[in-house]
Amino acid sequence: MALALINNTLYALVPVETQAGWLELADICKAYLSGPEHEKLHDYLQDDVKAVLVEKSxxxxxxxxxxxxxxxxKFANRPSTAYRLHFFNCLIPAEHLFSLDQYKDNYIGYSVIRPTQLNAIGRTILDPCKLSRITGMTCATDFSVHLFGVKFTVKGFPYISQDSDVTICAHAAAWMAFRYFSERYSAYREVFPYEITQLSRNVSLGRLLPSKGITAYQITEIFSNYGFYPEIYSNTQYPDNFYRLLYYYIESGIPVVACTTKHAITIIGHVSDYNLTATNNNSEDYLTGYVANDDNHWPYQLVLRRGLPESGHCSKLKIEDLVCFISPLYEKMYLSAEHIEGLTDKILEHPSFGVNAVSKLVPKDKLIKRIFLTSSRSYKKFRRENPLPFGLQDYYLQLPMPKFIWICELSMGGFYPNKQIVGEIIFDATASHRDRFSFLAIHYPDFILFNDRDALGDAPNRFKYEHLAANTIQSYAMYINNLREI
Structure with a gap:
């Protein structure tokens, strides 16, 4: 039985370990939450949630x-407040409601229920590590929640459904990306749903409200007006490497808005199977699916490659259904994913410092490339804690780097599944894609080269290199920081 605090209009604590508890929750929320939406809530959380605290008004x-x-x-009167449901993975006795500190580790997250009649699921933050049937690597950041004077922290990715009046799927997808960035990075301001609809005003035909739908180019305009420098990719523009480019941005921890011909979702992570063979010598070969927030479903849905068996919370969409995506980039990320792919291949094949030219330990055709973007601050911190052979991390810690760097990690079939690499190429993300010396460092198991980015042209002193005294390959930790493992 639900416990009402003070009076029946403030809070209700509902144990949901049985079907009767879920029915009681449905009755409490029936004015805001429709039957079909309650069924989705029940189906998604029934295996993990044991108690729900309903915060009314x-x-x-x-x-x-x-x-x-x-x-x-509008003429019809609509409440100005919502319900907020707090989910716990254990039962909470009524007498413990004002001493919730002991349940911080049991807090899964919350979901706002809007009085919009249709599509009532509002701002939702859930910790995927506390949900069963969810796997992979995802973008995640901390969100603070306060209940009865107790501060809870939820680590996850924000979710919201379209309300179909003010926002449609593309607005919801953009909101999810924006709220993630504003919560994680102080450089980005918090933006709200109505404002997002107005960010495409200059490229819209007709009125903005009620929303009728927007194009991928209008989504790009929304990202630009928010403060990003977005790149848009389509499968017709990049028929040979469209899906690899998408993977590089997700591996970089950058949530992207991806579109089918009729829908938009936010891709926030990926799932890989290391039992597969890297036939193209690329880490994307291990990919089996993406983790996505689709406003038609609850968060952390799997968008799989077509033909793979479904498990967990799977979307009806397949990777092959995606026709374009928009990646939000920081101002000084001048090199894009498609540039790095080409620059990496040129370096590995270079007659003077290509892998076959200077390394006796690693043949080029055995290498597996893992390409991603990260901050130099994060990379240096990781390398200080996870050193390289021969103490090379000390050189990286001293090496001048821009705020963001592209990295192509080099691994091999026997090392990659264990998250081990054997080398890397580090690029200056502010370089021009026409700059043949856009790299900062090249490292193979038995060779290291540093490039002075301030040197002009073919200055004889721009390179410093050394052949390392390595008779065998010494692997070391793959960089893991952009995404959180579920």
Whole structure:
């Protein structure tokens, strides 16, 4: 039985270890949550949630934004507050409600229920590591929640569903990416749903509300007006490497908005199977699917390659259904994924410092490339904690680097499944793609080269290199920081 605090309009604690508890929750939320949406909630969380704390009359900043700018202007009266459901993976006795500190580790997250009748699921933050049937590597950051004076922290990726009036799928997908960035990085401001719809004003035909749908180019304009420098990729523009380019950005920890011909989703992570063979000598060969937030479903859905068996929470969409994606980039990320792929191949094949030219230990055709973008600060911190052979991490710690760097890690079939690599090429992300000396360092198991980025042209002193006294390959830790393992 639900416990009402003070009176029946504030909070209710509902144990949901039985079907009767879920029915009681449905009855409490019936004014806001429709039967079909309650079924989705039940099906998604029934294996993991044991107690739900219902916070009524919750002032949700995202719903209040759309209420003030749209719903308050309608003839039919609509509540200005929402419900917020807090999920725990254990039962909570009624007498412990005002001493919730002991349940911090049991807190899964929350979901806002909007009084919009249709598509009521609002801002939702769930920890994927506390949900069964979810696997992979995802973008994640910390979100703070306060209950009865207790601060809870949820590590996850934000989710919201379209309300179909103010926002449609593309707006919801953009909101998820924006809220992730604003919560993780102080450089990005928090933006609300109605404002997102207005960011495409200059490229829209007709009125913006009620929303009727937007194009991929309008999504790009939304990203630009928010403050990003987005790149848009289509499968017709890049027929040979479209899916690899998508993978590079996801491996970089950059959530992207991906589109089918009729829908938009936010891709936030990936799932790989290391029992596969890297037939193209690329880490993308191990990919079996992407982790995505699709506003038609609950978060952390798997978008698999066509033909693979489904397990866990799988979307009906397949990777092959994606026709374009928009990647939000920082201002000074001048080199894009397609450039790095070409530059890497040129270096590995170079007659003077290519792998076959200077390394006796690693043949080029055995290498597996893993390409990603990261911050130099994060990379140096990781390398200080995870050293390289011959103490090379000390050179990396001293090496001047821009704020962001592209890295192509080099591994081999026997090392990659164990998250071990044998070398890397580090690129200056601010370089021009026409710059043949855009790299900062080249490292093979028995060779290291540093490039002075301030040197002009073919200056004889721009390179410093050394042949390392290695008779066998010494592997070391793969860089793992952009994504969180579930």
């Amino acid at each position: 919750y002032i949700d900043k995202d719903y209040r934004d759309t209420y003030s700018n749209f719903y308050s202007k």
